[in-house]
Amino acid sequence: MIKVEHLTKRYAGFTAVNDLSFEVEKGEIVGFLGPNGAGKSTTMRMLSTYMPATSGTASVAGFDVFSQSKEARRHLGYMPENVPLYTDMRVDEYLRYRASIKEITGSRQRERVGDVKELCHLREVESRIIGTLSKGYRQRVGLADALLHAPDLLILDEPTIGLDPNQIRQVRDLIRTLSKHHTILLSTHILPEVEMTCSRVIIINRGQIEAADTPENLIHSMRAAGEIRLQIKTASAEEAVALLGTLPGVKEVSAAVEEEGWSLLTLRIDSKADPAESIWEAARDRKWAVRELSCRRATLEDVFVEMTLGDEEA
Amino acid sequence: MSKFFTLLAREVKSYFYSPIAYVVLCFFLILTGLCFYSGVAFLSRGATEVTVVEAFFNSVPFWIGFILIFPPITMRVFAEEFKMGTMETLMTAPVGDWQVVLSKFGGALIFYIVLWLPTLLYFVIFQEVARTAAATSLGAYWGSYLELLMVGALFISVGCFASVLTQNQIVAAVISLCVITFFFLGGLISYFTPNISAAFRLAVNYGSVLEHMGEFSKGLIDSRRFVFYGSGTLLMLFLTQRVFQYRRWKS
Numbered sequence: 001m002i003k004v005e006h007l008t009k010r011y012a013g014f015t016a017v018n019d020l021s022f023e024v025e026k027g028e029i030v031g032f033l034g035p036n037g038a039g040k041s042t043t044m045r046m047l048s049t050y051m052p053a054t055s056g057t058a059s060v061a062g063f064d065v066f067s068q069s070k071e072a073r074r075h076l077g078y079m080p081e082n083v084p085l086y087t088d089m090r091v092d093e094y095l096r097y098r099a100s101i102k103e104i105t106g107s108r109q110r111e112r113v114g115d116v117k118e119l120c121h122l123r124e125v126e127s128r129i130i131g132t133l134s135k136g137y138r139q140r141v142g143l144a145d146a147l148l149h150a151p152d153l154l155i156l157d158e159p160t161i162g163l164d165p166n167q168i169r170q171v172r173d174l175i176r177t178l179s180k181h182h183t184i185l186l187s188t189h190i191l192p193e194v195e196m197t198c199s200r201v202i203i204i205n206r207g208q209i210e211a212a213d214t215p216e217n218l219i220h221s222m223r224a225a226g227e228i229r230l231q232i233k234t235a236s237a238e239e240a241v242a243l244l245g246t247l248p249g250v251k252e253v254s255a256a257v258e259e260e261g262w263s264l265l266t267l268r269i270d271s272k273a274d275p276a277e278s279i280w281e282a283a284r285d286r287k288w289a290v291r292e293l294s295c296r297r298a299t300l301e302d303v304f305v306e307m308t309l310g311d312e313e314a
Numbered sequence: 315m316s317k318f319f320t321l322l323a324r325e326v327k328s329y330f331y332s333p334i335a336y337v338v339l340c341f342f343l344i345l346t347g348l349c350f351y352s353g354v355a356f357l358s359r360g361a362t363e364v365t366v367v368e369a370f371f372n373s374v375p376f377w378i379g380f381i382l383i384f385p386p387i388t389m390r391v392f393a394e395e396f397k398m399g400t401m402e403t404l405m406t407a408p409v410g411d412w413q414v415v416l417s418k419f420g421g422a423l424i425f426y427i428v429l430w431l432p433t434l435l436y437f438v439i440f441q442e443v444a445r446t447a448a449a450t451s452l453g454a455y456w457g458s459y460l461e462l463l464m465v466g467a468l469f470i471s472v473g474c475f476a477s478v479l480t481q482n483q484i485v486a487a488v489i490s491l492c493v494i495t496f497f498f499l500g501g502l503i504s505y506f507t508p509n510i511s512a513a514f515r516l517a518v519n520y521g522s523v524l525e526h527m528g529e530f531s532k533g534l535i536d537s538r539r540f541v542f543y544g545s546g547t548l549l550m551l552f553l554t555q556r557v558f559q560y561r562r563w564k565s
């Protein structure tokens with residue numbers, strides 16, 4: 001559905017997107033992640049045909065976004081960041097206007113405008129002026145507009161930014177409903193959301209792809225995919241660190257001394273192993289007093305931090 | 315084509331959604347009303363060779379006010395959409411650059427025509443009251459309004475060009491005001507400097523809005539003026555389309 005090859009965008013003095021290549025298959029929901037300024041919006045703008053690339057090519061539904069721009073636009077629905085709308089128009093008027101310039105006319109227009117209003121729950125505000133709507137409703141108007149021409153591909157730039165938790169949930173449910181008929185490329189900062197909705201994730205940083213895989217695989221491929229916290233009372237914390245380090249599945253152990261002889265050990269563990277049981281056995285054999293033994297699985301957030309902050313830490 | 319009319323309708327409507335339209339309309343009605351009043355007052359002082367049409371369209375306050383209406387009409391056409399980001403939604407729908415440029419130009423031109431419509435009433439009333447054949451000639455009406463339409467088209471295209479250069483409406487207004495004022499004053503050079511060569515005077519007068527109005531308001535319709543304003547407008551629209559494209563390329 002999307003094919004991007006060596007896409008580069010240079011502004012005077014800096015490179016926003018550097019030699020990006022990826023593909024999105026029909027029916028996928030792909031999450032596009034990256035810190036602010038990583039080049040997400042720039043890439044989406046190029047894919048949406050708004051902005052030409054400095055070099056490289058991109059195609060949407062088989063149409064080149066530059067040379068067959070109009071044809072590509074007919075196959076994609078784009079919702080820009082912050083959802084720009086004509087604030088002086090009424091919701092219904094705006095949707096009919098957008099339908100007309102997207103070449104949907106007559107009875108089909110009535111049908112489509114009705115459908116998207118239904119889908120995005122806009123019935124109750126259809127005659128309100130857009131400028132008076134809350135952020136959540138505006139977001140839905142933007143989404144309704146993107147859906148009007150029933151595009152094969154939806155490009156959504158931060159569809160949940162600035163929404164309250166309930167609205168985020170509604171938009172997320174909506175996106176899941178849409179995924180039955182549309183391929184979706186969306187960018188967001190809310191990582192649990194990506195884990196829940198996306199079938200694949202592309203993480204970019206400084207204009208380049210850091211990783212592209214399913215959320216599960218990304219978590220598994222991490223340097224350390226989880227953490228175990230262990231609080232024990234022992235005569236020698238160093239000895240405990242050395243011993244625990246040798247257990248299978250444990251990658252790294254660090255210790256911090258707490259009050260009254262307690263030590264807090266943090267163990268980074270492999271994604272596939274679960275050494276909690278052997279840790280417990282080791283503690284029992286050595287007669288350490290245990291105050292806490294807890295396990296935290298890695299999330300996409302850890303992957304994100306590792307990918308995008310990794311080099312600075314190292 | 316229907317897409318163009320959809321875009322055009324949106325442009326025209328957007329004028330009447332904003333308070334600027336009503337401020338400009340109001341200002342313009344007061345100005346033209348005063349000019350018409352002073353024109354009639356001048357005529358009623360005694361016998362003269364000028365007609366009411368000439369008196370109305372060739373007074374100084376009329377032209378000063380006339381120049382001032384273009385920046386508020388055109389400053390927002392592109393600048394506002396760039397600022398609001400709606401250009402992004404507009405240009406990712408299957409519409410062409412020219413469709414957008416022409417619809418914005420056309421929308422402003424239609425609003426400009428709406429501004430002028432009430433002034434027709436002045437002459438209708440005058441005709442009713444004066445009941446003299448000498449007060450008018452059909453050619454003078456046609457000529458004056460044709461000239462207004464052509465000057466309007468040119469100045470609006472200049473305003474559109476100024477608006478596409480920036481996303482700040484104030485900057486767009488200042489640019490268009492400067493360009494239009496310089497252009498207008500350029501046509502007056504021959505009044506201030508009497509010792510210029512005949513050729514230079516001819517060249518200056520060729521581009522002088524006031525000279526043209528002088529002729530047209532007498533009913534002298536000169537086809538050279540169509541070429542002048544027509545080509546000027548087309549050139550400005552062409553530049554507008556180029557810059558419009560370029561801005562998205564570098565943005």
